[in-house]
Amino acid sequence: MINAVGRDIPEKVLQDTGMQVFQGAYARHNQTYKKAAPTVRGIVDPKESKMVDSIAEVLKKCGIKDGMTISFHHHFREGDYVVNMVMEEIHKMGIKDITICASSLGKAHNPIVPMIEDGTIVGIQSSGVRGKIGEAISTGKLKGYAIMRSHGGRVRAIEEGDVHIDIAFIGAPTCDCYGNMRAVGGKSDCGVLSYAVADAMYADKVVAITDTLVPYPNLPASISQVYVDYVVKVDEIGNPAKIATGAAKPTTDVRKIMMAEYCTQFVINTPYFKDGFTYQTGVGGASIASTISLGKIMKERGIKMGLGLGGIAGPMCKLLEEGLIEKLVDTQDFDLTAIESVAKNPNHYEITASEYANPMNKGAYVNQLDFVILASLEVDVNFNCNVVVDSNGMITGAQGGHPDTAAGAKCTIVIAPLLQGRTPAICTNVTTVTTPGETVDVVITDYGIAINPRRQDLIEAMKDVKLPFKTIEELRDIAYSIVGEPDPVEFGDRVVGIIEGRDGTIMDVVREIKPYEFD
Amino acid sequence: MINAVGRDIPEKVLQDTGMQVFQGAYARHNQTYKKAAPTVRGIVDPKESKMVDSIAEVLKKCGIKDGMTISFHHHFREGDYVVNMVMEEIHKMGIKDITICASSLGKAHNPIVPMIEDGTIVGIQSSGVRGKIGEAISTGKLKGYAIMRSHGGRVRAIEEGDVHIDIAFIGAPTCDCYGNMRAVGGKSDCGVLSYAVADAMYADKVVAITDTLVPYPNLPASISQVYVDYVVKVDEIGNPAKIATGAAKPTTDVRKIMMAEYCTQFVINTPYFKDGFTYQTGVGGASIASTISLGKIMKERGIKMGLGLGGIAGPMCKLLEEGLIEKLVDTQDFDLTAIESVAKNPNHYEITASEYANPMNKGAYVNQLDFVILASLEVDVNFNCNVVVDSNGMITGAQGGHPDTAAGAKCTIVIAPLLQGRTPAICTNVTTVTTPGETVDVVITDYGIAINPRRQDLIEAMKDVKLPFKTIEELRDIAYSIVGEPDPVEFGDRVVGIIEGRDGTIMDVVREIKPYEFD
Structure with a gap:
């Protein structure tokens, strides 16, 4: 059965799992369900160790x-x-x-x-x-x-x-x-x-x-x-x-610095960039560089971030210390600076994964995001992202909070260098869909920026902004013109993995890699 | 059907409610059950207010x-x-x-x-x-x-x-x-x-x-x-x-001060009074006086309370501030001092009611109590307490944490002046059982102290302690000799209230008061 991101989910998988195919990021809007519950024991003997x-x-x-x-x-x-x-x-x-x-x-x-x-x-x-x-x-x-x-x-x-x-x-x-x-x-x-x-x-x-x-x-x-x-x-x-490692050194990769600069320019020209905005970013070089460059502009313009969230790394903690962020809510600490900050800074709070991102509670923190800055292994012309399977077909990454923050944020920005070695990051079809394109608003590459046509409001907001805007197809074409259109991965028939949408439906399946290819 | 505290629970009530009669404070030890769960809705629209x-x-x-x-x-x-x-x-x-x-x-x-x-x-x-x-x-x-x-x-x-x-x-x-x-x-x-x-x-x-x-x-x-x-x-x-009211003034009632002194002497002569002990007390005059007098001895002997818990009032906060208590865990604030303390003192923590006292979770804070100091309207010769129904048969009190702390603490002390006006607090049978006597270790009155015979270890610990020990029957007899044995309340037949044991069984029922008595 073909799902809402165009992936054909084999009947056998549906039968084996009893799962449904993905029907859209908000298809389960307002569905009611009875929560699960554990079987526990009481009365515990007060003297029991x-x-x-x-x-x-x-x-x-x-x-x-x-x-x-x-x-x-x-x-x-x-x-x-x-x-x-x-x-x-x-x-x-x-x-x-x-x-x-x-x-x-x-x-x-x-x-x-x-x-x-x-x-x-x-x-x-x-x-x-x-x-x-x-x-x-x-x-x-x-x-x-x-x-x-x-x-x-x-x-x-x-x-x-x-x-x-x-x-x-x-x-x-x-x-x-x-x-x-x-x-x-x-x-x-x-x-x-x-x-x-x-x-x-x-x-x-x-x-x-x-x-x-x-x-x-x-x-x-x-x-x-x-x-x-x-x-x-x-x-x-x-x-x-x-x-935890020490603080990552700021990147010196000019491509990443350029993409970070594009990202910051995009962010500050949206209507969401105003005092009290909510923001999440990852720990990739470009993400961290964009946090740093955004911080400079915040300082210049006297605009404070009300809330930063997600997995936290040093640069966000530094902005918190400088008073440029009012509060951080934290689900994971990527470096020693973050670990020290959550222990000591009274405005740095631990939250649960449900509070962070669960789509089926009464409202997670991701719903309050103005911006999320994400990375991706691949993005296709429908803005679908792949963060789990490499372009050789091997499972080697993690969904993390990618689909959650994308679904929640008012402005979801994906940063990806157009080429990862000889592999185009912007392509006709991602190897595997992990985050549906309907929740991805902007793709920033070192060769230009594409806004999802679903977001005419953002296209309108950027009409006088001097950034190298292109269509997503143009970005793909540039990539293919440089390294050629990649051959599709030759998978075997057997399904070995299921990419589950955050709402519990099947976003995509991952098939066995043919042995000859792996050897 | 007669329950474990000797109360006859009408068949009709059992049928109407599907409840069981109380079979002992720890009768449900290690019973497993599947937790309840609500029916909720997702996916919430991120833009929804x-x-x-x-x-x-x-x-x-x-x-x-x-x-x-x-x-x-x-x-x-x-x-x-x-x-x-x-x-x-x-x-x-x-x-x-x-x-x-x-x-x-x-x-x-x-x-x-x-x-x-x-x-x-x-x-x-x-x-x-x-x-x-x-x-x-x-x-x-x-x-x-x-x-x-x-x-x-x-x-x-x-x-x-x-x-x-x-x-x-x-x-x-x-x-x-x-x-x-x-x-x-x-x-x-x-x-x-x-x-x-x-x-x-x-x-x-x-x-x-x-x-x-x-x-x-x-x-x-x-x-x-x-x-x-x-x-x-x-x-x-x-x-x-x-x-919240201002801090209660220390009592000047000599009976209460005497009972508080008895209580402190009892506490410090148990094996549980040692550095790091855990303690809860109420907000009655005698309870507060005993907290204050215990604090003095703690200071003299250099013994600190590791943890104070429960509903919190000023005197406990003062001990926390003085460093005589290491931590307070709090489920309710009785005065402005407590409200200020939980807001400002980093060693004063809010906990949930489940964490405080739920018998059917994997271990509540009450299980860690060394001492709890409680009050009671009535205590009978089986050490059963009544804190809900007055001796005229009217519902006018609350169980609160009384049965929970009594069941959890290593040493449960009930303070009650022998006579409340013309009403004996120590009696043959309490009007209504709210806390089972098997969980009550000591009763302190202004006429003497009775230790529950189930606690031979405490009787042994007190054998050289100069306190006015008596049997619970002796205390009852003194009370009756002064004010006479009270006539039992004349209730109607209809059951209007159920005193539920903390494990969900029926501890007692409360019957309608005959109209002529009420008018």
Whole structure:
């Protein structure tokens, strides 16, 4: 069945999953649903301790068994030890058919690949995957479908009951004996625990895993004791050096600086650029450069940002400190500056992933965005973006908050250099659709800027602005004229991955890569 | 059927309600249940405003209709305008058969009595009632049963689905246009919104009512935008003069000072009185006097309280400021000192009612209590307490956190002057059981102290302590020898109220007062 972004979703996938095809970014507007709920236990004996000696023991206490769904968060990023630590014990116990529902997975989790191959793990649900896990999925090693969800879409899936988490394992930089978890402090400080809150609220069993036990009560708790069954202390939950890096140096890439300058000029010429505006940006070189150049103009014109949101990096914290941003709401910290800021700056707040981006709650923060500045691997002439599958067909990225912020913001700007090496970023059809073009307003490349024709208001606002505006087709044509039209990826037939729209429908599928191509 | 505190619960009540009789404070230990869940709507249009012009309009938007259950919180105490404001509109619309599920109701709500009489309101669920509402219930004016729940029991009832809230009306001292509510600031500052959090999370529709609209986002929010459907701004949500009073003057009543001294001596001679202990007390004269006298000894001995919790009043805040308490967790503010403290002192934290006292979550704060100091209208020779029904049979009090803290604390101390005028506080059988004797460890009167024989460990700990220990029967006999054994209240047959145990079973019933007695 063809969906609203023109992708043909195989009947077999619809039958296997019971899912619907994507029908438009706001097609589920005002649909009512009964929220999911966990099965929990009471009355807890007031004298009962929640401390458990080891991962192995807590798995037994939680009743781990074949076929369960277990969850993890990715706030430790490439420094995470928790996923491997838990999966190793599950593997030792000979448990099979596990589905991992993680907020994201990265190269740190390469050690679970053999468990995919031997059937310990049969399902992966994640914002994205990288490295060996992506290869394993793309080459058909995973028995079930890999489901890629946006950050908002993951909470939605949990709250709507599309996924039911049997046991949530939550790595906590600090925790007390009764399960109050904080991201701040400890040996593996990660700033916030936003993505894990839904897991705590909706999983049947919740296990806190920490390397830093602190006196009771550990307040203000990111995750409260009332959701936590057990607490396990281990030696190390992460590698601090890989959790957060130092501040990224401002880019010296002239293409990126030029695109950042285009972006800033675009932003300041929209009607949304006024005192109190709301803004989100990513951590790519061009995004960070545009934050810096926007900050200069804000200072010159005396315009303050009311609210900055999303995953937070140093440059936004600097603007907060300088008083150019009034408040930051934070779901993820990309560097040490951000981690320090959320711990110390009273105007820098942790929010949950549901508050950030869930489309099926009563109004997430993304709905209040004036601007979001995003990157993309590919953008097609319908403004559809691909942030998950590389142009060779390999799963290697993550949806993150891309579709969520695009759907919420009044002005969604995607920055992409026209060519990534020999690969055109602007193309006729993206390899895989992750963010629907109807939610993307502007594409900025180093060869020109295209405004989505759906946004005549923005085209009108820019009519006297001196920027190199082009149509999206013109940008594609320039790209193709330089490197030629790329051959389509030759996929196999088998569907290995599902790109889930944030509303729970199927945006696209990812097919197996033909072995000859991979070898 | 006779329950575990010896009360005969009529079959009709069991049939009408489908409830079970109380079988012991921990009888439901480790029972599993699936949590309740609301029916909500998504996807919200990012451009949609949540602001609604009037209570009347918001009632229509929420689809108010006959038979609905609506909820309120009582953080504005006797200064609350919200209940009357909403009920007046519902009454005007001619809606019938409404059940009010409030965290508590007081004399401020006397204006709803005519709505009980005319069938607008047919059910009341509350921690307690006072004044005219109590009279109306006790004299049989309410069509259905009034259900009295503890603070923890109310959250349990909501989370287990015993009560389903159709529309929650949440008065918010400050709110932004998207529904982020705070208790701090504004014209009707009430400190915390703890009791309303479950309403926001479990009601189908949630309406924020404020008199102080503030810029977006109102952070840190006690209740988040993601739970809120609509925001209504009105002129005044409360009368600040009645929300919080100035600090209570220390009592000069020698009986109370003596009981406070007994209490302190008891506390410091238990094994639980050591650095880092956890403590809760009420706002009665003797409780406050005991906090002050305990503070002196803590200072002398260099012993700090690790955590103070519950409803908070000035004396606890003073100990926090002096460094004698490390942290306070707060569900209700009784005076201006407490309201100022929670706004300004970084070691004074707001917690939710579920975190405070819900018996059916994975571990509430009451479970961590070493001591709770409580008051009681009556205590019987089985240590059962009555805090809801006066000895004339009229409903006139509230369960509050009494049964919750008693069940959680390692040492539950009840202070009651032996005689309240001509009424003995220690008696053979309490008029109504609200807190089961198995959870009450010590009763302190001005005529002596009784330790529950179940607590041989405490009896042993006190064997060399010079305090006037007596058996509970001896205390009762002294009381009866002075004022005589009181005649039992002559109730009618009809059951008008149910005292619900915190686990959702029936602790006791309250019968109609015979008209001749009331007139």
